[in-house]
Amino acid sequence: MEDNSELRRASSSSMHEQLAVRLRALIAQLPADSRMPTEKDLVDRYGVSRTTVRRALGALVDEGLLVRRQGAGTFVAPQRVVHPLDRLRPFVSIFSSVGKQPEGRILRFEWAENPPQLAALGLSEGLLVRRLYTIDGAPQAVADIAVPGPFGTRISRSQIEEHPIYQVLQDLGLTLSYGRITLVSQGAAGDLAQHLGVETGHPLLVLSRTTFDEDDRVVEHATYHLLPDRFELRLTVDAAELESVSYSFSRPGPELVMKPGIGEKG
Amino acid sequence: MEDNSELRRASSSSMHEQLAVRLRALIAQLPADSRMPTEKDLVDRYGVSRTTVRRALGALVDEGLLVRRQGAGTFVAPQRVVHPLDRLRPFVSIFSSVGKQPEGRILRFEWAENPPQLAALGLSEGLLVRRLYTIDGAPQAVADIAVPGPFGTRISRSQIEEHPIYQVLQDLGLTLSYGRITLVSQGAAGDLAQHLGVETGHPLLVLSRTTFDEDDRVVEHATYHLLPDRFELRLTVDAAELESVSYSFSRPGPELVMKPGIGEKG
Structure with missing residues (x-):
């Protein structure tokens, strides 16, 4: 055009x-x-x-x-990686939108008691994994994955090194059912900034996901720290329950005051 | 705890x-x-x-x-405004999550030919509106709303000043059906930075929404520029079509080489 x-x-x-x-x-x-x-x-x-x-x-x-x-x-600027939010999918699959296969590097693999992301879900211990995603050596995202005790205890480091967490969970015989997702923007602190190659405090897109199986059990909690200029999230929502909207904005500032006309007394 | x-x-x-x-x-x-x-x-x-x-x-x-x-x-830090992405809703309604009624100030109201957000949808002209949302005088978000010609031509400035765009569209007799949403993070340029009270280049959460009516017509395109520390987006997705995942990470760096054992010849 x-x-x-x-x-x-x-x-x-x-x-x-x-x-x-x-x-x-x-x-x-x-x-x-x-x-x-x-x-x-x-x-x-x-x-x-x-x-x-x-x-x-x-x-x-x-x-x-x-x-x-x-x-x-x-x-x-380079094309953004598109993350469709229409359904659960392995994070790694979104890179196909830019025709790339990312590399995954495990930065952490350890058992933890009362890690906050599990404690917030009422769970007391589990496996914590941190994975750095790179493309051609350039950092794209860091994932912090927590798998609750009953499932985490059955996962080996080599399974995590080789496969996405969803595949590992499916290999345990779990059927993934749904996920709750929240999105915020947050500054990169300490280690995270270093791994992603940005300054401390550099804002990241942060996607947190809790995945449930068919028995409504939490099978994982993952937090994806995304470089903000590299990712785009997409979804379609419908108006099924959109009631008729009724809202009036309050007017900021002083009300409009009519000046007294000529001849009137102030 | x-x-x-x-x-x-x-x-x-x-x-x-x-x-x-x-x-x-x-x-x-x-x-x-x-x-x-x-x-x-x-x-x-x-x-x-x-x-x-x-x-x-x-x-x-x-x-x-x-x-x-x-x-x-x-x-x-102040509580974030929660924007549920489960269905279409008027943007202003999300502020109820923090118990606030934002003020809306119209910064722009003009007719434009070939504005890029409409041109990208195959539409040639429409009404452009920019609204600044504030709470207790503090900026929260700026919305850039484009309403295609056939609908935009019927909207007055006072309707826009007083009501959310969804209410104005419903008052025209339109039935909103679904919306396509994309989310990115983008630096604040020029005017926008000024209105939101941040430095130029300060990253914003940017939510773009195209709304369709029951006849599949585009009835509006809106881009919400959100202060990143003030908003949280939430949704639930299901695994309905989650096939069995199969992916192997390539290993970055050199392969592990086994050292020859004692007595073997190098």
Whole structure:
């Protein structure tokens, strides 16, 4: 889609914001790692100043849609890994959306009493596993997996090294039934920052999942710490129970006061 | 739950990491804005050095679980607004999870041709609305709402000022059916950073939603830019179609080589 409509100087949006909107549409159509047009090309194409082009490109870099590579130019940021949230699936399977097979490296394998993620579920002990996912050596995510005692006790390190936790649980004869998922953003603390190659406090997308079997038993709790510019989560929800909405926003700030008209007494 | 088990010096986790784990469990049980015990209290309670206490608290501040208030101490961070993703609902309704009524302020109300969020859906023009949500004057989220031409043309500024978009669409006689949602984390650019009171590039949780009516027509596209430490998204997914998982991680690094035994020839 070539966008030939001109940027409008009279618009309520500034020129660089209007240009950013056009460029976002352009980026959406380009494959990852595409080289963006040069500043000069963009100046010519959109009839704006070089300052306007720089501000628009800078905003898109800040948003994570573009990346600058020293001496090489500006490129469309790498494609995000798509995690569909329509049903339970092994985490590793989502990397197929970018045509990659990640490597898994076990950073932790130990028994723990009262780890908080299990204690919060009313369980007292279990196996704790930390796995680092990398693609071509680049960190993507860290998983902290806790398997409650009765199941964790039957799992070996080599099973965990070789296979996703869902496969290991299925190999134990468990039938996975459903999962509860929460998503937040949280700063990377200590070790985690180091493993993911980011600064301490760098915000991560954090997906926590509790998996239940057909007897409603918790069979695992996993927390996935995801690099935020690398993942996209998708789902479809329906309006089955959407009642008629009724809500009125309160108006912030002072009420509009009508000035007394001419001739009236103040 | 009083946690009396001692921190173990022999553990593979460092002392400050073990303490952070205990404190996370403690925080999970405390209401928002609770004052945390002082450094000295924690030193006495867990039998660790002040340095260990400081490192553990620092990590939890980095994660966003605790906030430091100048001269007043360290507190449990404000409760997150819970956004259940089980079905379509008006965005404003999620604030009831923290017992608050947000204010809505319209920052934009204009007609646009080929805005990218509509163009991506094959639609050529529509009404663009930007709403800032605040609670007690503090910014929470910015929504960018696009309503396609045929519906947007019938919506007034005062309808948008007073009511959530779902209510306005229902008032037009539309029946909302389902929505497609994507979630990413993205840096805050320009205006958006300003409205939310964060630095440019500050990562936001970004929820995009396309809503369809019973005739499968797109009736709105909304992008919610959420302050990442304020929101938690929740859903339950089932394993209905979870096939038996089969995946083997490739092993990074060199293969384990068995040393030749004594008496064998190298």
